[in-house]
Amino acid sequence: MRTETDSPPSIPPSPTRRRWLTGAVATGAVAAGAGWAWWRHSVGEMAPGANEAIWSQTFPGLAGQPAIEMAAFKGKPLLLNFWATWCPPCVEELPMLNQFYQAQRAKGWTVLGLAVDKEEAVARFLQRLPLTFPIAIAGMQGTALSRELGNSAGGLPFSVIYDKHGRVQHRKMGQLLASDLQNWASL
Incomplete structure (x- = not known):
């Protein structure tokens, strides 16, 4: 018997959704790493003079x-x-x-x-x-x-x-x- 304090039953994500989420997180991590590497190795403008x-x-x-x-x-x-x-x-x-x-x-x-x-x-x-x-x-x-x-x-x-x-x-x-x-x- 279910009470009000029980949480609703969880529905596991589908394999397709899991792959999509994993891919999105990995892509974000790669983009963040590439952005940091670009900033770290970028050469800016020289100061005047x-x-x-x-x-x-x-x-x-x-x-x-x-x-x-x-x-x-x-x-x-x-x-x-x-x-x-x-x-x-x-x-x-x-x-x-x-x-x-x-x-x-x-x-x-x-x-x-x-x-x-x-x-x-x-x-x-x-x-x-x-x-x-x-x-x-x-x-x-x-x-x-x-x-x-x-x-x-x-x-x-x-x-x-x-x-x-x-x-x-x-x-x-x-x-x-x-x-x-x-x-x-x-x-």
Whole structure:
């Protein structure tokens, strides 16, 4: 016998309805993930005057090394890479950047790594993984600078490619691929 407090009998969803709901939830999850990935890896607009301002910047070198002036890099193609020792994709791409630098420097290219990190951590890291391209310490100022250059998410790694005239040709948020470097080498 049924009372007023009893819930009505439940009707199980049909297999068709269950599949439809499962598909809708999965599609929504994929769309949300794709949207987040797009936002995370998207490159925004550069702040007004950021491209001109970068060339007046000076960054501390590692202990015992002179400060690095950005103006010294004007006149040749430059791959400017924002990275940190605590960033796994950054660390993973550094050997490839080093190979790119060694292969392309005879053609006028240079690579500059701006570490968004502490000098002590970078020095310890470079003892384990020596790099032949110049490294400067940008510290937390590097995050603000990368945002001005269009890194809207403020994530790492972030790379900016300049032509020999000091103009931005490409920007990439996220880990570089060998194909990126191959495409950029012809600048």
